[in-house]
Amino acid sequence: xxxxxxxxxxDGFSSTGKSTMAKALARHIGYAYIDTGAMYRAVTLxxxxxxxxxxxxxxxxxxxxxxxxxxKITFGVNAETGQSETYLDGRCxxxxxxxxxxSAVVSQVAKIPAxxxxxxxxxxAMGQEKGIVMDGRDIGTxxxxxxxxxxxxxxSAETRARRRYDELVAKGDxxxxxxxxxxxxxxxxxxxxxxxxxxLRKADDxxxxxxxxxxxxxxxxxxxxxxxxxxxx
Ligand code: DC
Numbered sequence: 001x002x003x004x005x006x007x008x009x010x011d012g013f014s015s016t017g018k019s020t021m022a023k024a025l026a027r028h029i030g031y032a033y034i035d036t037g038a039m040y041r042a043v044t045l046x047x048x049x050x051x052x053x054x055x056x057x058x059x060x061x062x063x064x065x066x067x068x069x070x071x072k073i074t075f076g077v078n079a080e081t082g083q084s085e086t087y088l089d090g091r092c093x094x095x096x097x098x099x100x101x102x103s104a105v106v107s108q109v110a111k112i113p114a115x116x117x118x119x120x121x122x123x124x125a126m127g128q129e130k131g132i133v134m135d136g137r138d139i140g141t142x143x144x145x146x147x148x149x150x151x152x153x154x155x156s157a158e159t160r161a162r163r164r165y166d167e168l169v170a171k172g173d174x175x176x177x178x179x180x181x182x183x184x185x186x187x188x189x190x191x192x193x194x195x196x197x198x199x200l201r202k203a204d205d206x207x208x209x210x211x212x213x214x215x216x217x218x219x220x221x222x223x224x225x226x227x228x229x230x231x232x233x
Pocket of ligand 1: 137139
């Protein structure tokens with residue numbers, strides 16, 4: 001059956017595993033995958049490396065806004081792993097942007113309206129040809145309100161903190177405790193859902209997926225079935 005090319009928007013809280021699902025679906029159906037959280041993280045890394053983070057964790061907004069035009073974020077595919085990786089000004093920063101250092105201040109950067117406007121414009125340009133899976137917080141509500149398929153992923157804060165903690169330990173980053181990760185997760189939830197600019201919320205026409213008790217295979221199957229239903233109409 002000839003399927004129509006569509007835009008797939010996947011939104012939800014941090015550490016719900018939505019990137020893993022989104023990536024797997026994109027690979028399976030031959031679509032491009034864009035991790036918009038990585039874009040906010042790359043701008044945050046830029047701030048950390050250029051002295052734009054104040055001692056109290058707030059951002060020097062005036063400086064950042066003046067430099068937004070010169071921050072270049074791109075994606076490339078790692079030839080060995082086949083995975084998409086994030087580049088900041090031509091340098092691969094995939095590992096650095098996942099650090100707790102970045103996680104601790106990224107919500108501050110993501111709530112700045114000028115930053116959102118700049119990144120949303122880039123995201124909309126990437127979706128012009130459709131055939132894209134994009135994950136984030138505001139994809140179904142702001143970036144592509146007309147997306148044919150919208151999914152809102154959720155899981156309990158404890159489940160998400162446990163997954164994130166296990167991931168950090170697996171990477172050898174054992175300097176943090178589970179409690180610290182849980183605190184970071186709930187604090188980011190609070191900032192992401194209460195900020196004035198594009199807060200995280202479910203689009204009215206999004207399908208909700210609570211994956212607290214699902215395996216990765218079950219989630220992938222659920223997502224693929226939904227895609228088949230929507231794109232085959
Ligand atoms: O998905 P993530 O944890 O990598 O996202 C990092 C931060 O960026 C998170 O605090 C929410 C924010 N974000 C956002 O505000 N809008 C998006 N479209 C994606 C991420």
